[in-house]
Amino acid sequence: MLRTIKEKITLMLLGAIFLFSGCSENKKYTSIPTYEEGEEYASGNLGTFSTSGNAFGFEIKNLSIAKKSLFAKGNSLFNNPWVAAPASTTARDGLGPTFNARACANCHAKDGRGRPMVTGQNSGGLLMRISLPGASDTEAPFPVPKYGNQIQDRSNPDASFEAKIEINYETITGTYADGTSYELRKPIYTFTDEQFGNIGNVLMSPRIGQQTIGLGLVSALPESEILKYEDEFDSNNDGISGRANYVLNAETQQLEVGKYGWKANVSKLKQQIASAFHGDMGLTSSMFPENNCPTPQLECQDAPNGGKPEVTDKQMEAILFYQSTLAVPNRRNVKDTSVLRGKQLFTSMNCIGCHAIDQVTRSSEILPVLENVKIRPYSDFLLHDMGEGLADNRPDFKANGREWRTQPLWGLGLIATVNNHTFLLHDGRARSIEEAILWHGGEAENSKEKFKNLSAEERQQVLDFLNSL
């Protein structure tokens, strides 16, 4: 108790120092950026202080030995590759017949972020969703005959992969208000080696693997903590009109608020995991018991399987626990002047209008410690029109072709350390945080324009703030 008061006094003193330095150094700031007590703890006391390459791989603190064991088991299942059936030597068989990746960690390396496609190479984290138009906003996208909902570009030797994906980039140039020019790269995807006939002119949506931190907290968010940010008809006139996606729960067949995935097209973490096993790795589970082999993929249908289901309920329990208990890194450098100024700009440009930080978790099916935590995910988990530049033009339940879920920004500054790259956005087209900002459009157009009008020093402050997340 004593110490708390002492800390408070120290903080007040610090605040006062900032107040003075802020005034004397730079008069154009109308309000003075201050450090807010505890702002570095984006996930309450559940976060990790790690700044290492394993910063996304820590479990939340104070797990019992039994729970740590479950976490370790889930971790091992996440990292290790699955193999083709039959393989009597392993419990991890049943891969494919067609797939995108052998291990979860192929697309979420070190529990982090995947890389964009490189033509001619196996995917390091990107997959291509496809569909036919026509689904209503309460239906899943319609599958493409012979290919399904996703292109599997790899397969076991006894089956055929579906197709390969080629990627080319177009350069887009732009200029900041201060005259500094920049370049963005717009990816253009084409199918090659189509094994079951011309895929044709279908709807396409490339998706990259995201870091899997803090998901247990997102699971524990009640719908009300998402819906409170909704402003579908922009009644407050700020140009931002977020709305929730309502998607099908595979177990209950009910429509629920979507939370996971680039278009918030999945409502439950377990379903997100089971669909990744199913679609990306060709592994069946209790939730998706049939192999993903659209007619006429006969080799795929006839291939041996690795048990029914291939991912056992016990393995699913371990992975779900693991994915639910990966800790969020606490913020770094939160008292640096540049970071504090960047925070202020982030707010004044209304980035915070979507990248929101004021939610409290409620009930968790996984662990009580995940409940009643005040979190700062820097996301409202709502859909927003992001403009023509980012549009995939592929609706997914209520999400239209221009809408994307606000990406949580916690952990953003550690992607470079964990994954040795800074490829961002849904298909990794942005090569840096700065490029990711410049891709924003639609409801974020105003905020982006404000960013473009900042001085180079101020832009750096915004980036310093984002790198502190």
Place this chain on the structure above:
Amino acid sequence: MKRTGKFLWVFAVGLLLCSCADNKNSNANDAKVTKKQVIAHYATIVLQNYTKALEDAKVLQTAITTFTTIPTEANFTAAKNAWLAARDSYGTTEAFRECNGPIDTSKSSSTPWGIGNEGQMNAWPIDESYIDYVATGTEPYAGSYDANSIINNKEITISVATLTDPNSFGGNESQNDKSISTGWHAIEFLLWGQDNTTPAANLPGQRPYTDYTTANNADRRKQYLNVVTQLLVDDLQSLVDTWKPDGMYASVFAKLDEDTALRQLINGAFFIAGDELSSERIIAPVDSTDGIENSGQEDEHSCFADNTDKDIVANTQGVYNVVFGQYETAKGASFYDLVKQVDEAQAKRLLAAADEAMAKVNAIDNSAAPFDLLITKENSTDTSFGIVMQSVVALQDWADEISASATLIGINLQ
């Protein structure tokens, strides 16, 4: 003036009494230590241990140079023995990880002292087929690059540049988590080869030395072994340099505020005992019914050399060194001393937990059965734990005591 003098005198007597009482139950040599001393002494043992690890890695490099120049069975054995010796010196340094220090922080504008070479030195488990050939039938767990492995694909230039390129084939972890091409375990695999015998046979990998004489791509294998060893030596050299008193990070570390520095240094011990060692390196292989013939060897740390038991002891010793401020013969102001000055009872619990953990990991090391056999006989859900799971309990209890002790001196590890 007089009053002040009297007051000071009373104060001095008070201090004397205090320190007498404090020393009653402790070694007479224990003086009051300050946080500053603990921090400074930590920097000393970090430097000493990295220096020893570097020296031993250079001995390993000499043995490998000798072997690749004159590839005989005897020289092969000498190289393997040198790896085992060097591995012990490195093992204790692992308690210096997760301290927001140079080994696992990337270089950036805010951290110009970052090196971030931990994964380059010690990543595991590796996909063996990324580096070299694997035995037929082991592809399910070893991977399937094989003919396209770095050694067997002649298109690939074997160089430090190739092995460290994060974006190209050959680079450490460039393809996925398991595409590991550098560090201790890459060298271990090149010296021992896959451990394809059953755990009961109590044998490490049986790579023939002729892999370096008459086998396909023997010259490329030699070249790989030399390059990857050079890289390890360079990596350790950079850590020694930065931790020297005038080194880049030592200067930064010395200027941190005391509680930050203390939190960072003790977090490494907390992390190894409570997390990396007990969870990742012991529970995971114990529980892995998903490895080779349910043996979990894929999750075993030094699976080629069967050196995991020694790794476990060295890692635990490293935690001990940080908590008690010692390295080999050097002994100085420690985290333990700070705790003891505040709460003797808690210090006793910390010491008891440390001794218990050391005893349990030594039991694994002293067991007649090898680690890869022991883990097949235990499970984390067993009602009565065997010696391997007992070590997990002891290590995690110790981590809890480290955390509780830290709280007492104003450090929050949670």
